[in-house]
Amino acid sequence: MVESITPRTGAADPCAEGYAPIVVLGIGNLLWADEGFGVRCVEALGQRWDFAPHVQLVDGGTQGLYLLHHVQAARQLLIFDAIDYGLEPGTLKVVRDKDVPRFLGAKKMSLHQTGFQEVLSLAQLTGHYPERVLLVGCQPQELEDYGGSLRPVVRAAMEEALALGVEALRDWGAEPRARDGAAAEVDGVTLPSLALERYEGGRPTAEAACRVGDARFMPAAPAGD
Template sequence: MRKNPPENACHGDGDQPETICVMGIGNVLWADEGFGVRCIEALQQRYEFAPHVSLIDGGTQGLYLIQHVQEATRLLIFDAVDYGLAPGTLKLVEDDEVPRFMGAKKMSLHQTGFQEVLSLAMLTEKYPRSVLLIGCQPEYLEDYGGSLRPRVKLALEDALAHGLATLREWGARPTLRTQPLSMHDAVTFCELDLLRYEDERPSETEACRSGDDRFFPATPQTA
């Protein structure tokens, strides 16, 4: 997990400071499973935000993310979620409904962990005032070292548009980045940058793409 921490938080209602957390979760090594992290990567590369906004690459950290959820007054989540819809379809879910949707049909262990994070935040009465899940229906997952499929990569742009509209309403003050993002400030690892990741991917003859057949039986790729 890598995090871009807030500097000085603005004050919201009561004594709790206004803190906006924008989180992408998932595993970039399994094709469309990396959708959420790729959203965070693109958002940070293109925009700057108010000091009370944190961008977090949550990866597959599960319960280790609890403190960020409990500290947030507003939480925006990007993730690949199996809604049973057409690949690339976005679905927006809000507030108390978010845990239910994240646990409806788990694709991987990271979703089990994050559903528990949200439930624990509710149990401890430290659930954000506002929560928005921007979920994208994946097309293909069992492609180890693979990248987003075209339809999912296209949906990323719509997801960012929805996210930016919400962040403006929340007072995150997104502005186009005027200076290139440095490697030091990036919340995602530069070695896994989307363009570099796709460009340097080994060929199928050089590296296994389907994982261990005991856990991920090889299936024909759809793209």
Template sequence: MSAIATKSTCHPGGDTLPARIVVLGIGNLLWADEGFGVRCIEALQQRWEFADHVQLIDGGTQGLYLIQHVQQADALLIFDAIDYGLAPGTLKTVRDDEVPRYMGAKKMSLHQTGFQEVLSLAILTGKYPQQVLLIGCQPQELEDYGGSLRPVVKAAMEEALALGVAELERWGARPVARRTPLAAREVVTPNELALTAYEAQRPSAEEACRIGDERFMLKGA
């Protein structure tokens, strides 16, 4: 996308750095490994501070509502659960113009359909970020409403975060270990949905049916 004009600043070493960096975590916290992207953003914000031109966004399942953030970004980092057909917990990175193709290769949910459209619209409007990195994780389990990340996917978060922070450092995001506590209004994930609280408060299978209400299921199915 070299023909697309973007704002930039110059690094003392002569490299051109993006003037606006957007970090997006997309997915649905309520469906087990679908929450991978949002959990990465949550952890990134809890552990690190960044320069003022860096914006962390819990994109959830907002789809086309995210278009303005993509169009305004000079560099875009995306965390998401992607069905690459690999072993659960496997990470795969994809860059730049290849990202829309991978987002739509094998859709797991409506949020991926929506976000693929966002990227396509950004290209059509000539406002696709100059640099894009997708850090995707192969999920293990999606059909578990109210469930959390499976251990193999949760473990993959550490490597995903390391990859993300390294890229953000290269882009000039100036990541440093967090020193300032987050105010309630600043957190990307509401406290009641934060990973620890979410997992601790989940009802048992006996208390909350996870396969559907038997009153509305077909008899004998």
């Protein structure tokens, strides 16, 4: 389910060094359940698609102001993020161009969005702001689950989000080409240890997980208990 989608077409404008730089940015925190939606989308793009050399996929995490140089370098900027729109979990919403910083400012969900709104504002102040900005956001279902992963409804929404992203990238001249196989780990956007399949495979069950701290450093129970 998608809200407020306005199709945009047209090839990217060439520049002196070739095509205009395109940055695909996933922001959020993988360790807080649906907060990881944006990073998981960029990770999946890197695994499934090859792009032209002027396209950069970035795991933005919660880096805030450290993402400024990526935004300043982009002529076109595609952002994936989990955002509380007040809609049904898993609902996608697309926001474009000048509405993106205004929307993030009005719909703060976590500290990383506050920081990224500042990044966009600073890029505008420095005169190095993308000509096109597209935000593909997803309504989260669960955020208060440290160590958790995407909920099924949000994970299912990734497929439509990726299709929207690839369509925009194709229009911008990113030349997406479906991979024959999965990307090598060394080419991955996220750290290999945090890649979705390995992350899921290494998680303990909810019953086995320690929810009060790191069991390796907790004091041993007194004898006889």
